[in-house]
Amino acid sequence: MRLRVAILATGAVVIAGLAAAIVLLGLRVLELREARADGEAAIAAARGHVVELLSVDHRTVDRDLGRILSGSTGAAREEYARNAATVRERVTRERSVRIGAVRACGLVSLEGDRARVLAAADGVTTTSAAGPREEFHRWKIDLARVSGRWLVAKIEPVP
Numbered sequence: 001m002r003l004r005v006a007i008l009a010t011g012a013v014v015i016a017g018l019a020a021a022i023v024l025l026g027l028r029v030l031e032l033r034e035a036r037a038d039g040e041a042a043i044a045a046a047r048g049h050v051v052e053l054l055s056v057d058h059r060t061v062d063r064d065l066g067r068i069l070s071g072s073t074g075a076a077r078e079e080y081a082r083n084a085a086t087v088r089e090r091v092t093r094e095r096s097v098r099i100g101a102v103r104a105c106g107l108v109s110l111e112g113d114r115a116r117v118l119a120a121a122d123g124v125t126t127t128s129a130a131g132p133r134e135e136f137h138r139w140k141i142d143l144a145r146v147s148g149r150w151l152v153a154k155i156e157p158v159p
Helices: 002-054 061-070 074-094
Strands: 097-111 114-126 133-146 149-157
Touching (some): 002 061, 002 114, 002 149, 061 074
Antiparallel strands (some): 097 114, 133 149
């Protein structure tokens, strides 16, 4: 009888331990899925922002600048706001059309509500005075999650 109780008690402990391990494993899987989704969302935000930066048209310059501002926060937003009038004036005066594309984008780090992404992109600018001019860019982009949305907080060229 004692042996039977000991076997049942041991079995119960083993089952409880397995159940706990399964729950912990499930929680870890959910955590990894969330981190992956966060990383993908940060990459998508950085990619979209780079396209916005490289796609400014004299016919839609106010809307283009508005999209750039709405995708940024902190120091990046302040810099864009500070330079908006100059960009608007130059783009309008030169009647420029700039079209950009991201060639590669990857997550460097993700910690809570902060992410760092590297992006390689190129663009073509055409003005009323000149034919197409190609540009090639590599950027390090720091993003911050603000109210559930990834925004560019800092962007700097990578030499």
